[in-house]
Amino acid sequence: MVFKYCAECGHKLDEIRLGDDDCKICPSCKRIYGNNPLPVVEVLVVNELNEILLLKQDYISKDKWTVVSGYMVNGETIEEAVAREVKEETGQTVTKCQYVSSYYFEPKQLIMIGFIAYVNKSDFADSDEVDDLKWYKVHEVESVIARENNCSGMHFDMCKKYLQENDGRE
Numbered sequence: 001m002v003f004k005y006c007a008e009c010g011h012k013l014d015e016i017r018l019g020d021d022d023c024k025i026c027p028s029c030k031r032i033y034g035n036n037p038l039p040v041v042e043v044l045v046v047n048e049l050n051e052i053l054l055l056k057q058d059y060i061s062k063d064k065w066t067v068v069s070g071y072m073v074n075g076e077t078i079e080e081a082v083a084r085e086v087k088e089e090t091g092q093t094v095t096k097c098q099y100v101s102s103y104y105f106e107p108k109q110l111i112m113i114g115f116i117a118y119v120n121k122s123d124f125a126d127s128d129e130v131d132d133l134k135w136y137k138v139h140e141v142e143s144v145i146a147r148e149n150n151c152s153g154m155h156f157d158m159c160k161k162y163l164q165e166n167d168g169r170e
């Protein structure tokens with residue numbers, strides 16, 4: 001996240017070099033701002049029948065479907081964020097999760113931390129953020145997954161490769 005003004009006092013920030021990093025500093029209250037992305041979890045949800053759960057969020061796309069994703073919250077681990085976002089957006093309980101790959105999403109300066117989460121198929125949650133939810137067979141995903149301006153497609157590719165190389169559930 002790139003700041004131009006101090007979030008504490010509103011002063012315009014100055015450039016400063018700290019160790020090896022280009023940072024910014026508030027000349028008034030001396031708060032330091034690093035040049036850091038916001039961490040987001042990106043989660044492919046898979047059930048015991050090897051079906052993949054995708055979400056429809058109309059503000060992202062009218063016809064394409066995405067994987068679960070969400071901002072991390074202070075105080076939680078990445079694994080806790082994965083379980084929380086999956087629960088909030090879909091109602092499914094994560095029994096196990098596995099890191100697969102990360103992606104840098106330039107338009108919003110996000111570091112997307114990509115996981116597979118295993119669940120046992122259960123009732124969907126009613127989330128205000130989600131317009132529809134659907135289980136897809138692996139071969140059905142390609143024609144519906146969001147790839148434009150969204151990391152869902154790339155994450156699906158990486159997870160498919162991961163699942164071919166490892167039997168995730170064991």
Ligand SMILES: [Zn+2]
Pocket residue numbers: 006007008009010011026027028029030031
């Ligand atoms: Zn300040």
